[in-house]
Amino acid sequence: MRLLRGAALIALFTGICHRIQLNSASTALLYLIAIVVQSLDSSFWEAAIISVLASASLDWFFIDPADSFAVAHPLDVVTLLSLLIASLVVTRIQTRSRLEAREAKLQRENTERLYRVGRELYAQPPSAEVGPGMLRPFWSAFELEAICLFDKAGMELHEVGSSRGNLAAKTRDGYISGRNADYPEVGISVRCLGERDSVLGAIGFEGLRQAELMAPALASLAGSAMERSRIFRAASTAAASAQAETLRSAILDALAHEFKTPLATIVTAAGGIRVAGPMAPSQAELAEMIESEASRLGDLTSRLLQLARLDKQEVKPRLEPADAAELAAASVSRYTGLWPDRRISFRAGSEQAEVRVDPELMTLALNQLLENACKYSRPDARIVVEFHANDDATIAVWNEGEPIPPGERTRIFDRFYRGAEARRTAAGSGLGLYVARKIALAHGGDVALVDTEGDGVAFRLTLPALKSEASVVE
Numbered sequence: 001m002r003l004l005r006g007a008a009l010i011a012l013f014t015g016i017c018h019r020i021q022l023n024s025a026s027t028a029l030l031y032l033i034a035i036v037v038q039s040l041d042s043s044f045w046e047a048a049i050i051s052v053l054a055s056a057s058l059d060w061f062f063i064d065p066a067d068s069f070a071v072a073h074p075l076d077v078v079t080l081l082s083l084l085i086a087s088l089v090v091t092r093i094q095t096r097s098r099l100e101a102r103e104a105k106l107q108r109e110n111t112e113r114l115y116r117v118g119r120e121l122y123a124q125p126p127s128a129e130v131g132p133g134m135l136r137p138f139w140s141a142f143e144l145e146a147i148c149l150f151d152k153a154g155m156e157l158h159e160v161g162s163s164r165g166n167l168a169a170k171t172r173d174g175y176i177s178g179r180n181a182d183y184p185e186v187g188i189s190v191r192c193l194g195e196r197d198s199v200l201g202a203i204g205f206e207g208l209r210q211a212e213l214m215a216p217a218l219a220s221l222a223g224s225a226m227e228r229s230r231i232f233r234a235a236s237t238a239a240a241s242a243q244a245e246t247l248r249s250a251i252l253d254a255l256a257h258e259f260k261t262p263l264a265t266i267v268t269a270a271g272g273i274r275v276a277g278p279m280a281p282s283q284a285e286l287a288e289m290i291e292s293e294a295s296r297l298g299d300l301t302s303r304l305l306q307l308a309r310l311d312k313q314e315v316k317p318r319l320e321p322a323d324a325a326e327l328a329a330a331s332v333s334r335y336t337g338l339w340p341d342r343r344i345s346f347r348a349g350s351e352q353a354e355v356r357v358d359p360e361l362m363t364l365a366l367n368q369l370l371e372n373a374c375k376y377s378r379p380d381a382r383i384v385v386e387f388h389a390n391d392d393a394t395i396a397v398w399n400e401g402e403p404i405p406p407g408e409r410t411r412i413f414d415r416f417y418r419g420a421e422a423r424r425t426a427a428g429s430g431l432g433l434y435v436a437r438k439i440a441l442a443h444g445g446d447v448a449l450v451d452t453e454g455d456g457v458a459f460r461l462t463l464p465a466l467k468s469e470a471s472v473v474e
Helices: 002-019 024-039 043-063 076-123 132-141 166-178 211-276 280-310 324-338 359-375 420-425 432-440 469-473
Strands: 144-153 156-161 181-183 188-194 199-206 320-323 344-346 354-355 382-389 393-399 448-451 457-464
Touching: 002 024, 002 043, 002 432, 024 043, 024 076, 043 280, 076 132, 076 211, 076 469, 132 144, 132 156, 132 211, 144 166, 156 166, 166 188, 166 199, 166 420, 188 211, 199 211, 280 382, 320 359, 320 448, 324 344, 324 359, 324 382, 344 457, 354 359, 354 457, 359 382, 359 432, 420 469, 432 448, 432 457
Parallel strands: 344 382
Antiparallel strands: 144 156, 144 199, 181 188, 188 199, 320 354, 382 393, 393 457, 448 457
């Protein structure tokens, strides 16, 4: 229809100019005006055909000899060539301008759609789950055939729309490979979400116009929405954990107070019974047992409370010089009396190591290692505490028993973590090893699990030893 319209316009100008006997130069200008008008909404080739038709009409009707395509005068050749070249150049410029205007309009529309999608995404509550609700704004705003999202956090696929090119599988493959992909034969573009080292997932678009331009922007918007949801979930979890921690600390404080008062009364009463008057040997033994066990329970309560308080605050030791071997020997002596059914021994070489520690905190760490060795071993089991001093002071605590399973070894120092065997063997809070290691780290040392090749369980506490003046001079 555009070609017919252009041909009719050229025919109209030809008839008018031929009737009024207009010269070739003036006619050529009128033809040029017709070609410019034709180029306003025609493609380049359509306008080029009309340009050739106008040049042919000018040659046939207005250049001597008339009614032929022969050209008698050189100036007429110049006129024809000028008309053809000028018309083609104008046509090309007009076509390019029209394409650029169309692209600018499309970009403006895409920008408006992006703004609308972003506004709808961030109007959703932060607690909204990653899923179809996040994809529908993209699908509706850009009139997609289908859109698919693979979420790494839940390892789930979410799809909106109807795909004809197996969009879900291509999106999953894009996440697994970690690379962007385009499938022009089915109109699919897949983009990874997040940075190269921390990919949050992948998103696939089917039926997206200007995919090479719009897909990265849409993927960035989807990644931001996913990151917002992830951060909100993490913040909610942290807030809930902090609230639970506060409640737990309050309960522990209350329980410790409630336990300590009756325990002190029991200890006092048992001591009073023993000194009140003569008793039969069996009665004296029972009174001593009551006093001993009540004291032990009071000590356990105090230690549990101390562990809980150290867990929720930063450890700030008050350092002073101390002999690491003496600290270890004192803990061994104490637990030998508390656990008479365990064979606890202490080994130390002739070397000595002076360390700068907080004696109270370090005693708590050593006690925790010995407490675990006693609690998670069988009656009559051997427990060996060894002290060595080289560049560092090392205290190793080994006990007979089942080794810690390989799958649990990386988690035993986590807060509140207790392995399957530990939960079955004895009660506990899951804080002991965590706090012991926290104390060691605060002193510049560490607590580590020793590989015993299946022969029992061993932990090694390492502390930096003080250098003597002679070694410092050397």
